[in-house]
Amino acid sequence: MLFRSRSPSPMSSPSRSTIPPSSPHRTFCESLMDENIDTAQSLIEKWDSDNSSAPSLFHGDDRQEAKQYLNAVKVLQSTMHVVISKSSGSEKLVRAQILMEKAMKRLQKEFYQILSSNRQYLDPESVSTHSSRTSTISSFSDFEDELEDGLRATNESISEMERVSAAAMGDLKAIADCMISAGYGKECVKIYKSLRKSIVDEGLYHLGVEKTTLSQIQKMDWEVLEYKIKNWLNAVKVAVKTLFYGERILCDSVFSTSDSIRESCYSDITVEGATWLFGFPEFVAKCKKSPEKMFRTLDLYEAISDLWAEIESIFSFESTSSVRTLAVNALVKLGEAIRIMFADFEAAIQKDSSKTPVPGGGVHPLTRYVMNYLAFLGDYSEILSDIFADYPLSIQSPLPEAYFGSLESSDVSSSPISVRFSWLVLVLLCKLDGKAELFKDVALSYLFLANNLQYVVAKVRDSNLRFLLCEEWVAKHEEKVKNYAANYERVGWSKVYSSLPEDPTADISPEETKQCFLRLNLSFEEAYRKQTTWVVPDAKLRDEIKISVARRLVPAYSAFYEKHREGLSRKRGSESLVRYMPENLANYLSDLFFGDGGVGQVSSASSSPSPSSHYRGRQSR
Template identity: 25%
Template sequence: MASSMGNANKSCIDNLIAARKSLKLNLEKSRAIGLALEKIGPRIDEINQRLPSLEAAVRPIRADRDALLAVGGHINRAVAPAAAVLKVFDAVHGLEKSLLSDPRNDLPGYLSVQKRLEEALRFLGDNCGLAIQWLEDIVEYLEDNRVADERYLSNLKKSLKGLRDLQIDREKVHLDGGLLDAALEKLETEFRRLLTDHSVPLPMSSSSALGEQACIAPSPLPVTVVQKVQAILGRLIANNKLDKCISIYVEVRSANVRASLQSLNLDYLEISISEFNDIQSIEGYIAQWGKHLEFAVKHLFEAEYTLCNDVFERIGLDVWKGCFAKIAAQAGILAFLQFGKTVTESKKDPIKLLKLLDIFASLNKLRLDFNRLFGGVACVEIQNLTRDLIKRVIDGASEIFWELLVQVELQRQSPPPPDGGVPRLVSFVTEYCNKLLGDNYKPILTQVLVIHRSWKHEKFQERLLVTEVINIIKAIEQNLETWMKSYEDTSLSNLFAMNNHWHLYKHLKGTKLGDLLGDSWLREHEQYKEYYATVFLRDSWGKLPAHLSREGLILFSGGRATARDLVKKRLRSFNEAFDEMYKKQSNWIVPERDLREKTCQHIMQAVLPVYRSYMQNYGPLVEQDPSSSKYAKYTVQTLEKMLSSLFQQNPGRYGSFKGRQTSGKFEVVDLRRTASAMV
């Protein structure tokens, strides 16, 4: 039993020892684990910090299987358009060097490159939005299916929003960095250069040769230049630059027309109504105006009309006609029309009627050209100004013509010329009426009067024109009768009648007006001239020989003293009568040279033979007298010289009826206007 107890104790001790060893071993392990845990703690903290990102990276693995399988296709479809856009974008930048070069070096090549740029930009413009939309769709898919990290998706959304904003805000500028605008600017410069370098003012030999100026070529620009200009236009218009093209074209071509007109010295077109007093001050300009206007229309504007059609015909009728209208307006057609209007606004004057007819003739000559060149909506301003000018011309000319008779009758109240000459009114009206009935003015005046009457729905017949002119001449005759009676000196009245009847006969014989008045009318005035010439000579110089009577002159010795006294007395009487008549008539005139010479000859024939005979027979009786110079005052030669110098027309003698003859065209300075007469 003791043995069994001993064995039992030993077994317990062994167990305790074993337990102690085991505890000791576990304690050491625990210490080792504790030390290990103490060392791994920082790494665990690091792992804890990386867990969110790891979780995000692992999240797609946890996404829906179908979503994971479909995401690849969506990504490929979104990236492909974006890649294509990027490829084209790179190609755009590859064109930069060519498009920044000078187009004149190779214009066809430059235009071809620019067209490629435009096509690329159109592709980018059409596809950038599509590519962005695809990218936005894939982002939305990733977000909906929780396939991607939220922060990544947020950054991607921000980038896509920036692209979308750039697309909306001037897309092309941002797509090409302003390359297209730079290229278009270079094309505009080349467009201007081509026009400027080949726009040469039309040379003119002289202003007087305008009518003979040869017509210029249908197009002022060479065909090759027109083709280049059209090619540039095509590209500029494709980029909404039509207005800019027209602006450049109008600027260059209108300047060229102005340069062509500059040598003509057209400053007179700017004359205002306040810068001249009457029509005579600008009469010469009106003649120039007609030539200059015809030259401008038929040569310059005709050429511009053709060129506009050549350059812009592919764009449309309205475009090229509108372009031409701007050129015409800027080049000076409006100034021509304004000058005509200024003439119509000047004071009424008979000469103004002729000038208005000249203006009408010029406009009528160009009527078809005006209708063709300036017809249509684009030239409405030119049309309105032209119609207004024509109406003013017709109204003004008609008004002056129908007032002529009244104005002639009003002149009847004015006094006749104190020198017995031909009143300015008479010489002017005869010449004036002949002009109106001449081949140059009668057709024009008839047309003007026909148009004016048609506006009033009245008919006009040519006989009305002829009748009115004849009535004006009859009014002149009545004026002459009235003026003849107003002279206090009968001899002066006779001289006046002689002068004026001869003037009417001489200046109307063989003329249109003379033919209308008839041969009997002309012969009547010729006979009146003869009659009044005879009466004038009889009642004035014809009375002088009576002072040299031979009655009572006995030359025998006893009567010599008595005869000497009678000769002295009669010579004194003759001298006094001669001096008085010569002094008075030395202020009278006979304007027509032939009539003046004939009248002086008749006077000398009436006086000189009698005086010569008297002095030959009785002159010796007084020549020995100490005071002989008082009686034998004149020699025959002296009297002949004095009488032959009578009735000379001195400059300025007509006063307000003064006129001048210049270059075959009659000009009137004043028509002795009354307050109610022409003003």
Template identity: 30%
Template sequence: MERAAAAAAETALLREKASLLRESMRRSEAVREGSAAAVDSIGRRMAAVDEAVRPAQARTWSAYSAHDNVARSLRAVEAVVRHLDAVREAESVILESASKGLTGYLDTVDKLKSAEDFFTSNRICKAGDDALKRVDELLHKAAAELENEFSRVLSECSKPVELEQLLKCLPSCSSAKDSAESQPNPGAVLSLPTLIEPRYVPRLSKLAQKSLQLGCHKQFVKIYRDIRSSTLELTLKQLGVEYVTAEEVQTAQAESRNAKITHWIRCLQIAVKLLFPSERALCDQIFEGKHAWKDHCFAAATSKSLLNLLSFGQAISKSKTSPDKVFLLLDMFDRTLELQSEVEAVFAGDECAENRKSASTLVKCLAQAAKKTLIDFKDSIVKEPPKNTSTDGDVHPLTSYVGNYIKYLMDYLSSLKLIFQESSNGDGTKSGLVSEISGIIHAVETNLDVKAKQYKDHALGILFLMNNINYIVRSIRRSQGFSW
């Protein structure tokens, strides 16, 4: 009974809970339906609001875009007006001379270049096109004016270097009189002469740099080449250096030619050690930072002067040979060879290749001329007439001459070895120089043998040979530093 009552009570409780659950679900459904209706109503109202607001919103965005376009247009117009004003202001400056105020003139050129860039990239109106055309005209006038100013300044300050100034730069020379006997000390530190007053260099450099911006730098190079080349030529002319030919050298008297060779060697040293390095330094200062450009200017400005300077050496090497000429040729060979490294240094760079080639060609020509002179000397000994022998069997003048000749040649032993490209072969063969000297001695011996046979007294002929051969042997033994 108790169990039945408990089950009935539990059943009644479950029914009550189920009834409450159904009631809750009914109310929830009613709320859901009410919420859906409210959301639907709100959606319809929002759509109506959006439809009402959309035209106003479109008008607002349109007004904003119009305002932005107007602002951009105003800024563009302001930029055009600003650059037009700059062009008008620049016009009065450009039409004047740059010499009145170079800094202001160059600043005006910069403003015109800025205006040119602006109008080139902003083709927005006819006024801009007209302004661009006017800017181009003004820049053309500015380029011409800067060329004139560069030429004027460079011409005014480019003067030939006085001889006294050059000699002061040489430690061994203090005056023109001293220079007649003195030679520059190869190891001394030299002070380069001033080619242009330092106060002009910054002005010339500014003009040169601006020419690159304006695209007229080739004309500046030509101006620099013409002015500096002629100035350098005048400086060398004051030293007595001019272009000469082999015919002119050949017609000169021997004493005059010897003096000219001594003078030429001194001028060569002055040019290589002082003038050309000074010209290089000046070119580097004016055309600062543009390596190929300044190398080209330097090569162009010095090429003619170098040609004039080397022409004398070329003429000497091509002139008619004589035995004594070999010593002059060897002197010239020694000096040019000593200066070769300095020539290579001052004429460094691809643009100066022809200048370096001209100098090295002269060294080779002098070497070939010296070599040919010795060969011709040997041939002349062979062709020496067998007559005019001494009556007492004494040393013949030819023997004495050749002995002294060989002795003096030994003073140039190192140079002769270079010329004949002597090397230690170690195979018992004679080197080029030894072979050549031996050939000269053999030619003398052959000539003496023929002369000895001219004696009617056979014993006197033998005495003649002994005296002459003994003289040659003693001369050779007195020669220092040569291994036979």
């Protein structure tokens, strides 16, 4: 209590005139104590805080006098302990205590000035950048050597801001060490907490982090909430990696001699802002779920997961455990929300009840929606693997048991998330099987299945889904596309193929020849008329189907035509009987699968009329 006296007696005012003259009875220890107090008094009074014209002790690059001042305070403190232990007189003790009060007042002022005047150099970004280049200064006595040797050695790579930041951190640490050692840590900590909390709060404000409640979040339109989520995703990285990290470095450096003080400071400065920051994603997770919110929810989960190591390290104190708990709870709630939305997405596929056939047998809107959704989800495969790690797929579906064998016998990776993706694709394909039955034309049903499965395979192949479903899955379903296309060709062109004899070069009667040409004309015109309104969106599949039909039809017709054209040329009316030149059949085929019912580019450039125009001309005659 003697050390913290704030109101010394006026009669005890320190003055050299009150010191008794030396006497032969004084011991060497007493003389040394008097000398130490005299030395401290000369420096302390020189830098008395009441002298408003006195410059800063820590001004410029020269720290010699600052070092002497702090050493004098340490010696004064040691002397006071000796005075008490020796009971050498209350006058010395009171005199030393008054000097200590003046010294602490001065250091308190210096501490405030360094914090406030170097604010731009002590911002978390500068501190965190500096920490990556130089080690934290261990003590003020080593400061001059480190500043002179270490910073000079890296003079070419270190910036002026980093140099000033390092110097200011060293000054603050030196003052804090001295004040804490002298029993004045409370005054030092009060200044530090006040100034640094304002900087952290201001930094969070500029990042757009604000205090929100669950009711406020739940009342927001999704567009507004999505904007806030985007802002939060940008803010959390800066807040953790720069703001909170830099503040932790500064706090650890300034108060490195006291674990309890640096914990108290950091907790009081950051916990409130960190609570606002990490409370937001948990509120989002508690909002109404829907599949379109899946991706932003995954972004929130991924951001916290990626930053977890830093969060755990920066907020490692017991007093900041609430921040760690908030972050963990946010991950748990976000994970639950994502699993619910995943289940809702599957249910939405199974509940789709649209009964309108897709025009031309093209790609169904459900196929586009589901596969685009899954392709985007594939980008989050690692996060989803973490979320579903302890949640194996439990199938509760109205699908026939025959479909389950397709999943069990698939070559999909056995990871839980891969099985889930495979299952969702299977659910889609089953729905498409049902929608194929809506077409009255069997050939068009097969073409519809080929188109949609081709779209599914293409989406898998061109996204991260190929790593989840594997190459064997892709190869197996590419083969299914070919089977669907072959079935389409078999059903859709069987009449055309069968209109020609099995052996096109065989000798047949003129009447049989005539009937063959008539059957081919009718069947080809019927197939052409229907299939010009059908569509194959995938260019590669479209060409493969056309080439396959052409290879089967054109050579056979050409051989038949060459065999019988001389005999037909001698008969009247043969011009109307032979409507197609062999070389033009491929041009007619090129019109197919564009879905416009018109003429394609190749045949429109041809001099021969289209089958439809032949048909209309025959009817008019």
